[in-house]
Amino acid sequence: MNLSDPQTIRSILSRHGFSFSKGLGQNFLIDPSVCPRMAEACGADKGVGVLEIGPGIGVLTKELCSRAQKVTAVELDHRLLPVLSETLSDFSNLHVMEGDILKLDLPELLKTEFPGLKIEVCANLPYYITSPVIMGLLEADLPIDALTVMVQKEAAERLCALPGTRACGSVSAAVWFYSEPEILFPVKRDCFLPSPKVDSTVIQLRIRSKPLIDVPSQKAFFRTVHACFSQRRKTVLNSLSAGLSLPKEKTRQALFEAKILENRRAEQLSMDEFAALTRALSKGDFI
Numbered sequence: 001m002n003l004s005d006p007q008t009i010r011s012i013l014s015r016h017g018f019s020f021s022k023g024l025g026q027n028f029l030i031d032p033s034v035c036p037r038m039a040e041a042c043g044a045d046k047g048v049g050v051l052e053i054g055p056g057i058g059v060l061t062k063e064l065c066s067r068a069q070k071v072t073a074v075e076l077d078h079r080l081l082p083v084l085s086e087t088l089s090d091f092s093n094l095h096v097m098e099g100d101i102l103k104l105d106l107p108e109l110l111k112t113e114f115p116g117l118k119i120e121v122c123a124n125l126p127y128y129i130t131s132p133v134i135m136g137l138l139e140a141d142l143p144i145d146a147l148t149v150m151v152q153k154e155a156a157e158r159l160c161a162l163p164g165t166r167a168c169g170s171v172s173a174a175v176w177f178y179s180e181p182e183i184l185f186p187v188k189r190d191c192f193l194p195s196p197k198v199d200s201t202v203i204q205l206r207i208r209s210k211p212l213i214d215v216p217s218q219k220a221f222f223r224t225v226h227a228c229f230s231q232r233r234k235t236v237l238n239s240l241s242a243g244l245s246l247p248k249e250k251t252r253q254a255l256f257e258a259k260i261l262e263n264r265r266a267e268q269l270s271m272d273e274f275a276a277l278t279r280a281l282s283k284g285d286f287i
């Protein structure tokens, strides 16, 4: 069964009385080159367990199953479960679970689904939950090797931007804190059925064995970063002071201690400078 063929997809879906839900980000891949490329890039192989989020009708799942030891695919839309039983009936190394990836107990799921296996995450993510899914996976300190995911092009650029460069935001600092990001390849909007209004990009976040920088507490680090980006067009003195509700004098003191000029902008600060600022704020008991 050719799961990249729009005719085949339409006929399977109509047989199951299925109609696309925009709200669930249901844009299915129809370019035959994308899924094999993603499956190869994520390292699906013998000895590897892959967690897929949102299998849809199983076009990427199929490529993962033919390479990996085991694939567990979590799909929120219960209407797709009978479709998947039909399209992926050839694979005995697949477990399809109905569920919301944002609500599952992921440490427990990975422990029961992939004992003794190296774990990869691979997905064409529904756009409406890109950030919460990625942040949830990064923050949970899971035994995952890497996330290889397709996201909206603009989100990819923001997620992977190096702190200190124009495109960065607080989410970039979080990505770099936990992982080593890389932009892999672009995917045009006409590679999907139905075609969305935006282009996509496949990115890979390789999880670090320990965070990139040393900070007194992760919570303090992320509060500092968020505060700095709370008004990204303003100087770091103003945004940090407003974001932390900290008097200007104390904010100035912390910036001086961290050797950061107060008229710089959040997007100009490096990871080391955010770390120095977190240390200075913690030392002064300002955070």
Ligand code: SAM
Pocket: 024, 025, 026, 027, 028, 029, 053, 054, 055, 056, 057, 058, 059, 060, 061, 074, 075, 076, 077, 080, 099, 100, 101, 102, 123, 124, 125, 126, 127, 129
């Ligand atoms: N993997 C398929 C492909 O590439 O053609 C489908 C990708 S489609 C962009 C996103 C999929 O995620 C849909 O099947 C949708 O139903 C599912 N989904 C949406 N929200 C979800 C959630 N919270 N948890 C799990 N799956 C979800």
